[in-house]
Amino acid sequence: MCGALAVLAGCSRGAADEGDGGLPGAPTGVTATAGSATSVHVMWNAVSSGPGVRRYEVYRGPTRVKDVPASEHMTDVTRLSPATTYVFTVRARDADGRLGPAGREARATTPAAGAADRSAPTRPLAPRGRTVGSRAVQLSWSASTDDREVASYDVYQGSTRIHSVGGNQTATVVTGLRPGTRYSFTVRARDAADNLSPASAPVRLTTAPGSDDGHGTAPASFHAATHRTDGAYYLDLTWIAPTVDGVVTEYQVQLDGEAATSLVWGGPAPRGKASYSFYLGREAGVGHRVRLRARLPDGTWGGFTAERTVITGLP
Structure with a gap:
């Protein structure tokens, strides 16, 4: 398959x-x-x-x-x-x-260099953020302007630049944080000539204490059903990829409380709806519990989806 x-x-x-x-x-x-x-x-x-x-x-x-x-x-x-x-x-x-x-x-x-461009972009305004459990935060801001074009945005944690996103992107997710820790994030815009804007106002967030299940990083709209082909039953899964900074290329399917399989995209991974089917067996009336989680771009596993129950031979 x-x-x-x-x-x-x-x-x-x-x-x-x-x-x-x-x-x-x-x-x-x-x-x-x-x-x-x-x-x-x-x-x-x-x-x-x-x-x-x-x-x-x-x-x-x-x-x-x-x-x-x-x-x-x-x-x-x-x-x-x-x-x-x-x-x-x-x-x-x-x-x-x-x-x-x-x-x-x-x-x-790389964009073309502007001749004698010494004008920095405007500072990113209206920075906002929210915690996603104990190990991630989601940040967003209003777009900066430049006399030519904003090439990228740099995200800082304190005084340290921790990430960059393209100039057409005004949101990101920062993962791999520590539970129960207070962070301060700012954003600066950069143009093609490497001129940096002033820093945005800080966004101060405290991650949740302890260790959660990463529910905020779980795939969304997870559904499970079965179908029958050539006398055999198959499990059909659909979900929406979690919103994280970077590309989710690997998922793990847990069936009846055990890791059933890990999936890696062989081509460009979808950023929206995804689907997968695999063989269950030939017996009707067998119940199964299934859930799914994603490996996040920082290498950690995100949270599991809610568990779904299916029975072979039933819609």
């Missing part, structure tokens, strides 16, 4: 699975966004399979341009040329020095 989704334990190995010979897996969810006329922000999901990852290596075409510690999953590639398309890949290297395979290519085109 290999199509848009690959079953890790079934038809083909997914991008997050271990490489050959126990090598680290290939990083999934690799994205590249132009930050200015001379820089690109590259982001990827943490690799969880295989031996411990020591660092990530970022390549521009065949050339390695950055080494990033295993604790980080993003970096800026600088000293690029304006109005140029670049191709980036990311590979993981383990503690024994073994290099895993590259993840999928990510392309970004």
